[in-house]
Amino acid sequence: MQKILIQNADAIITCDKNDRLLKGCDIRIEDNRIAAIGQNLPAEGAEIIDGRGRFVYPGLVNTHHHLLQAFSRNIPAIQSSELFDWLLYLYNVWCNVNPDYIYYSSMVAMGEFVKFGGTTMFDHHFAFPRSSKKEIIDREFDAAAELGVRFHAGRSSFTRGKSKGGLPPEELIETTEETLVDSERLIDKYHDPREFSMRQVAVAPCSPFSVDTDVMVESVKLARRRGVRLHTHLAETMDEERYCLEVYGRRPLDWAEDCGFIGSDVWYAHGIHFTDEEVARLAKTKTGVSHNPVSNMKLSSGVCKVPLMLELGVPVGLAVDGCGSNDASNLLNEIRIAYLLHRLNSGNKAPTGYGILKLATCGSAELLGRSDIGSLEVGKAADLFMINVDLLDCVGAVMDPMSFLGTVGYTRPVELTMVNGKVVWKDGRLQGIDEDKIKVAARAEVKKVYDKIEG
Numbered sequence: 001m002q003k004i005l006i007q008n009a010d011a012i013i014t015c016d017k018n019d020r021l022l023k024g025c026d027i028r029i030e031d032n033r034i035a036a037i038g039q040n041l042p043a044e045g046a047e048i049i050d051g052r053g054r055f056v057y058p059g060l061v062n063t064h065h066h067l068l069q070a071f072s073r074n075i076p077a078i079q080s081s082e083l084f085d086w087l088l089y090l091y092n093v094w095c096n097v098n099p100d101y102i103y104y105s106s107m108v109a110m111g112e113f114v115k116f117g118g119t120t121m122f123d124h125h126f127a128f129p130r131s132s133k134k135e136i137i138d139r140e141f142d143a144a145a146e147l148g149v150r151f152h153a154g155r156s157s158f159t160r161g162k163s164k165g166g167l168p169p170e171e172l173i174e175t176t177e178e179t180l181v182d183s184e185r186l187i188d189k190y191h192d193p194r195e196f197s198m199r200q201v202a203v204a205p206c207s208p209f210s211v212d213t214d215v216m217v218e219s220v221k222l223a224r225r226r227g228v229r230l231h232t233h234l235a236e237t238m239d240e241e242r243y244c245l246e247v248y249g250r251r252p253l254d255w256a257e258d259c260g261f262i263g264s265d266v267w268y269a270h271g272i273h274f275t276d277e278e279v280a281r282l283a284k285t286k287t288g289v290s291h292n293p294v295s296n297m298k299l300s301s302g303v304c305k306v307p308l309m310l311e312l313g314v315p316v317g318l319a320v321d322g323c324g325s326n327d328a329s330n331l332l333n334e335i336r337i338a339y340l341l342h343r344l345n346s347g348n349k350a351p352t353g354y355g356i357l358k359l360a361t362c363g364s365a366e367l368l369g370r371s372d373i374g375s376l377e378v379g380k381a382a383d384l385f386m387i388n389v390d391l392l393d394c395v396g397a398v399m400d401p402m403s404f405l406g407t408v409g410y411t412r413p414v415e416l417t418m419v420n421g422k423v424v425w426k427d428g429r430l431q432g433i434d435e436d437k438i439k440v441a442a443r444a445e446v447k448k449v450y451d452k453i454e455g
């Protein structure tokens with residue numbers, strides 16, 4: 001049995017139900033679980049990690065990403081675009097996606113995620129070009145396994161192309177049957193519902209302006225038959241709302257509800273343009289919302305009503321969104337920005353820095369249907385990260401370790417990230433990964449695609 005003892009941590013921020021903050025305590029890890037938390041725990045047979053001058057937090061859980069967008073960042077042509085124009089440009093890039101492209105973009109984005117305390121990643125992958133092999137999400141699972149990241153894959157789809165009044169080009173359009181068959185293949189191959197699972201699958205049609213009602217309804221049937229979760233983009237922009245009213249004669253949430261795409265096994269990305277009555281409906285049905293503040297700010301989409309959602313009991317998690325609209329995969333940064341955004345927008349009704357941290361840990365875990373991650377408690381998975389606060393620039397800033405990440409912000413990579421009891425990032429290196437080799441190959445993938453587009 002592998003044993004690790006984190007000893008004498010200045011602070012352990014548990015994010016448990018009692019919001020416990022422990023000072024000068026140890027965490028004992030046995031294999032993949034937390035075996036004990038307390039003072040002066042026995043060190044016998046354990047590898048010791050010195051926690052002095054360090055804060056330890058539960059690993060961060062991301063509830064919405066598009067890993068393919070690691071190679072869609074900082075593009076001059078779309079620096080000032082909003083969602084629809086931004087997408088219309090990027091669809092041309094995404095027509096070139098193939099399994100190798102996805103593997104390398106996943107290594108880039110998830111590598112960054114881990115360096116900033118990320119331990120569980122949900123990805124929402126929608127680009128399956130007709131000219132490419134279908135084994136695209138398989139390569140995301142490969143990258144996650146190499147990096148040691150706990151990975152949830154959302155099998156997304158586009159079924160409403162330009163010819164049917166949708167936004168995406170025909171090269172990216174699948175039939176309902178194609179997407180359902182591949183979703184079921186992925187569930188059979190990868191979905192592991194057991195405690196401490198490292199691989200799960202969700203069924204996740206893309207958005208109201210890129211899918212048909214039919215695929216929404218059939219996705220609900222498939223997910224509920226197989227016991228997996230449902231995810232989609234909803235209420236992200238006013239353009240989307242106008243589209244729904246014109247095409248479906250319904251507001252976005254009404255349309256989703258008509259499809260049966262609502263409930264405690266469903267979470268939506270963004271959820272910005274809900275009325276107060278609709279937020280109450282989310283609370284009543286326990287439908288979750290993934291909050292993506294940086295993306296919402298970059299694409300000028302609006303501000304999610306997070307304070308009202310929390311007040312009414314809507315499950316809310318945090319996410320970076322695709323890194324094309326971020327342009328990073330850094331959830332520590334997202335915590336800081338979310339804190340400031342809601343302070344600006346809602347004053348004293350805004351969550352504290354600790355309130356935002358809880359969105360990124362236990363809140364996000366709930367959206368993914370996980371009760372075994374998201375807090376530091378005996379019996380839970382050993383997913384955590386540790387930061388060094390014994391630094392000159394932290395002097396005078398560490399009075400409230402629970403709110404520290406929101407109110408002060410931590411802008412450098414963390415000292416150590418652990419997933420499922422395994423250290424995946426420490427000493428400034430992704431463990432077991434040749435970063436230089438991956439960097440060269442990933443750069444070649446980017447060049448191949450952009451040479452083709454620009455040529």
Ligand SMILES: [Zn+2]
Binds near residue numbers: 065124233321322
């Ligand atoms: Zn998205």
